[in-house]
Amino acid sequence: MTIATPAGLTEAPRQQPLRLSWSQPEDLVAHAxxxxxEEGRDLKPSGxxxxxxxxxxxxxxxNRWVKAGGSLVAAVTGATPESxxxxxxxxxxxxxxxxxxxxxxxELAAAEPDDIDAIEHLAMGATGKGRERSDADxxxxxxxxxxxxxxxxxxxxxxxxxxxxxIPRHGIRLIAESTSNWPIASYFTEIGLDPAIAARFPWNRRxxxxxxxxxxxxxxxxxxxxxxxxxLDLLERRGRGFTTRDVAESWLANLPAGRVFTAERITYRNxxxxxxxxxxxxxxxxxxxxxxxxxxxxxxxWVNPANPAAAARLAWQDARLSHRRNGVYGxxxxxxxxxxxxxxxxxDEVLAEGLGVIPPRSRYAQAIRCGIELAHGPLGTDDALDAxxxxxxxxxxxxxxxxxxxxxxxxxxxAGDFQATITLAVSGGWDTDSTGATAGSIxxxxxxxxxxxxxWIDPLKNRLSTSLPGYNHIGFDELANRTTLLAxxxxxxxxxxxxxxxxxxxxxxxxxxxx
Numbered sequence: 129m130t131i132a133t134p135a136g137l138t139e140a141p142r143q144q145p146l147r148l149s150w151s152q153p154e155d156l157v158a159h160a161x162x163x164x165x166e167e168g169r170d171l172k173p174s175g176x177x178x179x180x181x182x183x184x185x186x187x188x189x190x191n192r193w194v195k196a197g198g199s200l201v202a203a204v205t206g207a208t209p210e211s212x213x214x215x216x217x218x219x220x221x222x223x224x225x226x227x228x229x230x231x232x233x234x235e236l237a238a239a240e241p242d243d244i245d246a247i248e249h250l251a252m253g254a255t256g257k258g259r260e261r262s263d264a265d266x267x268x269x270x271x272x273x274x275x276x277x278x279x280x281x282x283x284x285x286x287x288x289x290x291x292x293x294x295i296p297r298h299g300i301r302l303i304a305e306s307t308s309n310w311p312i313a314s315y316f317t318e319i320g321l322d323p324a325i326a327a328r329f330p331w332n333r334r335x336x337x338x339x340x341x342x343x344x345x346x347x348x349x350x351x352x353x354x355x356x357x358x359x360l361d362l363l364e365r366r367g368r369g370f371t372t373r374d375v376a377e378s379w380l381a382n383l384p385a386g387r388v389f390t391a392e393r394i395t396y397r398n399x400x401x402x403x404x405x406x407x408x409x410x411x412x413x414x415x416x417x418x419x420x421x422x423x424x425x426x427x428x429x430w431v432n433p434a435n436p437a438a439a440a441r442l443a444w445q446d447a448r449l450s451h452r453r454n455g456v457y458g459x460x461x462x463x464x465x466x467x468x469x470x471x472x473x474x475x476d477e478v479l480a481e482g483l484g485v486i487p488p489r490s491r492y493a494q495a496i497r498c499g500i501e502l503a504h505g506p507l508g509t510d511d512a513l514d515a516x517x518x519x520x521x522x523x524x525x526x527x528x529x530x531x532x533x534x535x536x537x538x539x540x541x542x543a544g545d546f547q548a549t550i551t552l553a554v555s556g557g558w559d560t561d562s563t564g565a566t567a568g569s570i571x572x573x574x575x576x577x578x579x580x581x582x583x584w585i586d587p588l589k590n591r592l593s594t595s596l597p598g599y600n601h602i603g604f605d606e607l608a609n610r611t612t613l614l615a616x617x618x619x620x621x622x623x624x625x626x627x628x629x630x631x632x633x634x635x636x637x638x639x640x641x642x643x
Contacts, residue, residue: 145210145211146211147207147208147209147211148207149203149205149206149207149389149393150206150207150389150390150393150394150415151206151393151394151397152207152211152212152217153212153217153220153221153224153412154198154208154211154212154216154217154220155203155206155207155208156220156224156394156412156414157193157198157220157223157224157227158193158198158199158200158201158202158203159202159203159414159415159524160223160224160227160412160414161186161189161190161193161200161227162202162414162524163414163415163416163417164186164227164230165186166417166523167232167233167236168232168233168236169186169227169230169231169232169233170185170186170187170230185230186227186230189223189226189227189230192219192223193219193220193223196215196216196219197213197216198212198216198219198220202524204524204525205294206389206390224412225412227414228410228411228412239487239489239490240453240454240457240487240489240490240491241453241487242448242452242453242456244441244444247444247456247457247460247485247486247487248437248485250487250488250489251484251485251486251487251488252484252488266433266615266616266618267616270576271433271470271612271615271616272608272609272612273576273577273578274469274470274573274574274576274577275430275470275573275608275611275612275615276576276577276604276605276608277572277573277574277575277576277577277578277579277580278426278430278466278469278470278569278570278572278573279569279572279604279607279608279611280572280577280580280585280588280604281546281550281568281569281570281571281572281573281575281580282352282353282356282426282565282566282568282569282572283347283353283565283568283588283592283604284550284568284572284580284584284585284588285549285550285553285554285561285564285565285566285567285568285569285571285572286347286350286352286353286561286562286564286565286568287315287339287344287347287348287350287561287587287588288312288315288316288550288551288554288560288561288564288568288584289553289554289559289560289561289562289563289564289565290332290335290338290339290348290350290560290561291316291331291332291335291336291339291340292316292331292332292554292560293332293335293559293560293561294332294525295329295331295332295557295560296329296557297513297517297555297556297557297558299325299328299329300329300554300555300557300560301555302325302328302329303316303321303325303326303329304316304555306320306321306322306325307319307320307321308320311551311555312551312554312555313547313551314341314583315339315340315341315344315584315587316339316340316341317340317341317342318331318336318340318342319342335348335561341587344587345589346587346588346589346590346591346592346593346601347588347589347591347592347593347604348593349593349594349595350561350565351387351388351389351423352423352561352562352565353565353592353594354383354387354594354595354596355423355424356424356426356427357594357596357599357607358375358378358379358382358383358424358596359424359425359426359427359428359446360427360607360610360611360614361378361382361596362374362375362378362446363427363428363431363614364610364614368431368438368442370442370445371405371445372405372406372445372446372448372449373404373405375405375445375446375449376395376399376405376408376449379392379396379399379449380396380399380400382596382597383396383596384595385397387595389420389526390415390418390420390526391409391413391415391416391418391420391421391450391451391455392420392450394409394411394412394413394415394450395408395409395413395449395450398411398412398413405449406448408449408450409448409449409450409451409452410452413450415455415526416450416451416452416453416455417451417452417453417454417455417527417528417529418451418455418524418526418527418528419455419458419526419527419528419531419559419562419563420450420451420455420526421443421446421447421450421451421455421456421458421459421528422455422458422459422461422462422528422531422532422562422566423562423565423566424443424446424447424459425439425442425443425446425447425459425460425462425463425466426462426463426466426566426569427611428440428442428443428446428463428466428467429443429462429463429464429465429466429467429468429469429470430466430467430470430573430611430615431611431614431615432463432467432615433467433470433471433615434467434468434470434471435467436463436464436465436467436468436481436482436484436485437464437484437485438467439463439464439466439467439485440460440461440463440464440485440486442463443456443459443460443462443463443464444456444459444460446459447459447460453490454490454491454492454528454529455528457486457487457490457492457493458492458528458532460485460486461482461483461485461486461492461496461532462482462566463485464481464482464484464485465478465479465481465482465570466569466570466573467481468481468482469569469570469573469574470573470615472574473544473574474544474574475539475540475542475543475544475570475574476540478539478570478574479496479500479536479539479540482496483496483497491529492528492529492532495520495529495530495532495533495536496532496533496535496536497536498516498519498520498533498536499516499532499533499534499535499536499537499538499540500536500537500540502515502516502533502537503536503537503538503539503540503541504540509541509552512537512541513534513537513556516530516533516534516537516556519533520533525557525558525559526558526559526562530558531558531559531562531563534553534556534557534558534563535553535563535566535567537552537556538550538552538553538556538563538567539567539570539571542567542571544571544574544575545571546568546571546572546575546579546580546581546584547581547584549567549568549570549571550564550567550568550571550584552567553566553567553568577608588604590603590604590605591603592604592607
């Protein structure tokens with residue numbers, strides 16, 4: 129049917145179809161097939177039928193997708209250039225639903241539970257109490273310095289990785305070598321960069337104007353810093369009793385959908401579609417084992433110094449909104465590691481505390497141990513990274529497992545040295561800004577702000593840019609002060625419940641305000 133243009137209006141010129149990444153059904157199917165294969169969900173012979181008469185194997189679903197005209201090549205950037213037909217999109221929606229129904233192998237389900245009690249039971253000794261805190265743990269000036277170092281380190285590691293995000297490992301090296309910055313010893317620059325290399329490996333287009341040494345003017349906005357701000361706001365408003373629903377409401381009130389990616393964008397869509405927060409991350413979400421939750425949970429460790437189990441529980445409450453299994457374990461691991469990094473002096477202790485809160489037979493724990501073993505082993509850095517890529521190179525660059533292995537490798541091989549740690553994390557490739565941020569957070573906490581090299585910290589200008597209400601251009605010293613206050617006060621009761629805007633400007637709905 130042709131619809132006439134209303135009188136007085138001209139017909140709009142035809143434009144390219146909107147290709148929104150990480151959300152359109154036809155772009156998700158190949159990712160969903162890959163995720164199901166990684167989990168071993170192909171349990172029945174190809175072509176068999178389930179009890180409901182629907183195809184009963186991953187193989188049969190894969191064949192149906194190809195027969196309908198779909199591609200098995202997962203879109204690396206989250207969206208294919210052309211939109212699908214109405215018919216193909218309908219098939220994609222149905223296949224995503226059927227893939228969700230494929231059962232996990234029994235052994236994997238037992239080794240990788242989602243329930244917090246089952247996780248803690250498998251984690252061998254994670255009781256939810258952690259080490260007893262004392263006044264000495266929280267009252268000293270050293271705690272503030274370490275939390276300040278963690279905030280600064282997270283920003284610096286993220287900033288280093290931003291312009292080379294999505295660039296492969298060998299491309300990062302060619303860029304650095306071309307600009308006399310190999311081994312990496314400073315933020316990236318395009319001054320002196322060979323035009324042929326620049327054309328072959330273009331900078332991340334959003335980060336290039338703000339993240340090269342010649343144009344850095346404070347810390348630019350990044351989701352690796354936005355999510356820690358949301359965590360800080362939740363703790364200030366809701367206390368340690370916040371729920372997954374509180375996390376969801378904060379996202380909807382403060383984060384535009386375009387500011388979230390992969391699993392978070394799927395979850396956002398599902399929340400708008402009426403799914404409850406506890407279920408929103410589990411529906412047609414092939415990115416449940418990706419890195420998104422791992423970048424959100426440092427703050428839960430910083431407010432729980434020496435209490436990794438408590439930090440991990442808070443991380444679980446946040447992470448389960450959008451992730452499952454290894455995606456959640458990454459969030460718990462990082463929170464526990466950050467809690468430990470504030471009070472210990474060695475990377476090995478930090479990693480042991482992180483491993484102590486997650487299931488030991490999970491694929492995430494195996495990835496961390498792989499990185500640790502390679503870092504302690506005899507191989508040089510290049511050969512060790514080759515070994516990591518041989519083990520995990522088939523995964524998408526935003527998956528949690530490959531980045532976890534690289535994180536552990538960089539932390540151990542960096543041995544607490546801030547520059548060595550963040551440059552190893554970034555030069556290893558994959559999700560450079562996220563892994564650089566987490567490596568910088570832990571190394572920054574181990575060193576403290578006073579001992580961080582000026583060449584990495586001064587360009588931050590004690591200023592963080594963000595679109596989150598009330599936080600734009602906030603200083604890292606203020607963030608450290610507020611985080612330290614939460615660490616020193618410990619668990620608190622909820623205040624009065626009201627809606628509106630917090631003292632610091634972030635929108636709240638039905639949120640607690642502490643008197």
